[in-house]
Amino acid sequence: MNSIEQQLAEVLKSIGVSGEIQFSKPPKPEMGDFAFACFALAKEQGKAPNLVASELVEEFRIQNSEFRIIEKIEAFGPYVNFFLNGSEVAKIILDEAKDETFGTHAIGKGKKYVIEFACPNPLKAFHLGHLKNLITGESVVRVFENAGYEVVRVNYQGDVGMHVAKALWGIFDWKDQFDTMRTASLHERVEFLGRAYAHGATHYEKGEEAQAEVVVYNDNMYDRNNDEVIAYYEEARGWSLAYFDEIYARLGSHFGKLYFESQMFRRGIEIVNAGLETGIFVKSDGAIIFEGSKHGLHDRVFINSKGFPTYEAKELALAEAHFTDYNPDMVIHVVGKEQTQYFEVLFKALEFILPESSGKEYHLIGGFLQLKGDEKMSSRTGNIVTGDQLIEMVQHKIAEIMNESLRGKQVDVEQVLEKVSIAALKYGMLKADVSQDVSFDLQESVSVNGDSGPYLLYIVARITSILRKSKREAPYIVPDQIAPAEKELSLHMFEFPEITWSAVESYDPSKISKYLFDLAQSFNRFYALCPVLQEDAQLQNFRLHLIASVSQVMTRGLYLLGIEIVEEM
């Protein structure tokens, strides 16, 4: 509840409303600024909601109390609608938005959250899904930090297993090439690894004999009995990790800790074996499984019949590591929806293995990313589009659009193009509900108008430009009458704190994307109707303060999405 709603709640209490009070927004501005629905009250009193609403309004008129914020109150059917005084609203918001803590929350103070995201696999490509996951995870981290939580960013990477064995087979088949790659750029080296993986994966499909060849490398990794294989493996792994670091940095992210599957191998076996003795796990067809079916879920293998731990067993060790390393209040796994049922079983097993984790493991389901209208792009080559290919495509489009307009401006063109491109990319991925599949429309994401990152950045650039041309005086006077567009803009800013809060509650950064877009539209309406620099000193100064607040809220909101602003574009 924001400060205006608190005032309105006081008003309602003064006319006899008790209990929990909630407000909503009328569907049209001409119906009022805030609404109080009388359904609950009507049930309580055994009267019709419409009657209750009109009685409340009548009571308000009889009391005739002075509330400066209220211009009038009207009953609309079952609703009591409040019309606010724009000038008062503007005064309050300008005052509140000045505070650096505007939009932040203290609820998470003293709580520690571990948030796991990105999770690419070394020796394999960083594909689109990883990119979306990285962007989503970083934003979720910022949303929680904004609410006072201490957050640790962690990244769990599969650096052992059959996918690595396939890549190693490819590397050894093309060993000479690998050796010459040492002098190539990081980008080229990683590209080579991608090809080597594809080469190995293709080979693996050729039959049992080929499969056996690949499996040798898998065994080598676990047994560490072949120094040459290990040396090549370590080197290739290093290339991958350096490359991932480059991507993280480019997208404004970083990790407090990297966990690797290779570290979880032994401990995973120990945990499952111990659990076998206490009856948490059982043997089945030579494998060791957890009987999820006894809990309404499904059974899963934790140690296969060859005695190797599966992903599940390693993840138990990972969970243990999370708790011993950080003793978190919550571990959030940002992972695609295809693992939903897997996580349900895993968390259930964890309740027995690691009781302290109970209720503290959360699977934040991320929707898939699909490229819209670019079937050619992905199928023509038969390859999957990688993360940095998409970044390049976006950047190429942005450059086409912006090169013209940037000419003659005193800006670092490279840097502006990079920031706008990343903004387009991130906003495009964060604007839909976090668990919804995202259909990424390259054209729309870079579009100069409409629901896009560049559109939001443009607002800030415009405001910055205006503020540069005129100096704000510290004391400002809010006029007694302000324009509807100014009132709408002011009311919009009030919503920011509740939006950042709802993003925490729903684990969903898209709440912020949607809000920022609304705010941007609200600003553009204001901009079209209310000139700033042409007005007299007093009005100009008020409007300068108003748009400065908009810029501040916008900048803060974009930060929560992981998007950096540009002052000119």
Added chain:
RNA sequence: GCUUCCAUGGUGUAAUGGAUAACACAACGGUCUUCGGAACCGUUGAUGGGGGUUCGAUUCCCUCUGGAAGCACCA
């Protein structure tokens, strides 16, 4: 076959069980001799089918249709 998730204008998305289903793109038509037009305003157009719960359902339940994902020794 079983389990889970999803279905809203031409396209992409919104809507704690509440007011006339909102927004963007596309299409069509306007505004303004730009505090940065990368703008603003308007028009057309949608809740997959059928039941049920409710004063009230896009929202909850059942069913059908259509799609996605998962279903043990991969991650």
